Amino acid sequence: MAKLFRAAAEAETVHAHAHLRALGGIRSTAENLKEAIAGETHEFKNMYPAMIEEAAAEGNKAAERSFRYANEVEKVHAELYQKALDNLDSLEETDYYVCSVCGYTCENEAPEKCPVCGAKAGAFNKVD
Ligand SMILES: [Fe+2]
Ligand SMILES: [Fe+2]
Structure with a gap:
């Protein structure tokens, strides 16, 4: 669904x-x-x-x-x-990552820990 x-x-x-x-x-x-x-x-x-x-x-x-x-x-x-x-x-072409918990958005790579919600790097999705 x-x-x-x-x-x-x-x-x-x-x-x-x-x-x-x-x-x-x-x-x-x-x-x-x-x-x-x-x-x-x-x-x-x-x-x-x-x-x-x-x-x-x-x-x-x-x-x-x-x-x-x-x-x-x-x-x-x-x-x-x-x-x-x-x-x-x-x-320059930049990669962006979005936290799937809070939507925090960052450049280049996912942080170890989301600065907004505290989620781990694995919670981040790279934007196509
Ligand atoms: Fe987050
Ligand atoms: Fe926004």
Whole structure:
């Protein structure tokens, strides 16, 4: 059944790209990076802090942890995008690894221990 959900998820990604293209939302790489930085920054400065506060107030530990993980990882995404934007003219092919527990994203190799959630290196997946 997992394959069906992955197939549908891939199809939804095709739809999302088509919708974004129709909206004129796909521009130059520099513009796309700036837009991505703005989105991530909004998430870690405003969106997730409010959600973390609300989850904590409700005593919903699972939601609070999930939002905290995402909040930390959005900061990393903004940094990685900023780095790419700063080096747009001299970009080298980089490998990325994603923590399957919290989504922490890093360059070149998986860390021994995830700095956000503490998962071991084996929990990381290399991005194709
Ligand atoms: Fe992100
Ligand atoms: Fe992690």
